Amino acid sequence: MEKRKICILGGRGFVGSHLINRLYKEGHRIRLLTRNPQLSKHLFVLPNLEIVKADLSDPATLAQQFAGMDAVINLSGILHENKKGDFERTHVELPRNVVNACRSAGVGRLLHMSALGASPEGLSNYQKSKGRGEALVRAAHSDELRVTIFRPSVIFGQGDNFLNLFGELLKWTPVFPLGSAEAKIQPVFVGDVVRAFAASLNDPATFGQSYELCGPQVYTLQQLVEYVAATRGYKRTIVPLGELFSFFQAWAFELMPVKMLTRDTFNTLKSDAVCNCPFPEVFGFQPLSLEIEAPESLSVAPSHHPRSFIATTEK
Secondary structure, rough: OOOOOEEEEEOOOOOHHHHHHHHHHOOOEEEEEOOHHHHHHHHOOOOOOEEOOOOOOOOOHHHHOOOOOOEHHHHHOOOOOOOHHHHHHHHHHHHHHHHHHHHHHHHEEEEOOOOOOOOOOOOOOHHHHHHHHHHHHHHHOOOOEEEEEEEEOOOEEEOOOOOEEEEEEEEOOEEEEEEEOOOOOOEEEEHHHHHHHHHHHHOOOHHEEEEOOOOOOOOOOHHHHHHHHHHOOOOOOEEEEOOOHHHHHHHHOOOOOOOOHHHHHHHHOOOOOOOOOOOHHOOOOOOOOOHHHHHOOOOOOOHOOOOOOOOOOOO
16 A cells, blocks of 8 residues: 555544544554644654644645645534634635645645535535535545545544443433434444545545445434443433424533534434445445444443344434
């Protein structure tokens, strides 16, 4: 496999940490751009990983840091806004700057993380901003800048902020009211997502393509929360909320110091996070199931997990 010099944005988070570890093990040279290197301490153990403090909103800085790179990977994304305009800055302006900086620096390869359901006509501001950013990147594909876009469903795995978030919330209450309980989700394992990213780097068949990434099964949100409770050994009663109470629950959580849920998330969950096609054959593997991989991320051995607990939901 050809070794590359790769610059990564948004690499200190959940998916980025897994991707950096995989690319590092494959022998690639990696430069991670971040506003706060101290938040990347968990990656300091990787010798020769270059962590650079950089203003990601400055096109000149991006062009300077991209110089000499074989590829750029943009994983930057946020689920909630701390202040108005954060979605636009992160999901639209940054991809635009990344594309322009790639052209200025002569970078020939760009991998971009979008999201399933991203669309300029989406139901939430998250989906709309992700969709506009994705459209910018797709339009930038050319012989000089070969682009690949990934549209994953909800991603789970070691260190995720999805299954583990519910695991923590379920600790504290015997009765758990759940908004948007009937939302359909087709979660995908983080190891499969980063494997697809790594496989596409040197594969011309992926140039100019967009890929939806999902696991093998579809669940409702309630089924997933019940799964977490069973896997953690919690005896909990999950109470599904109707649309009106789901909205008010999201509004209440939005007012908390740390946002776990917002009205925008409520709107996002109105769209099923389900793939319209099988896992892409170009990557040469099939995604692993939640029942095999999730118990480890929830600190429960797979052999202790009731694998038949969840009945899957048809698309």
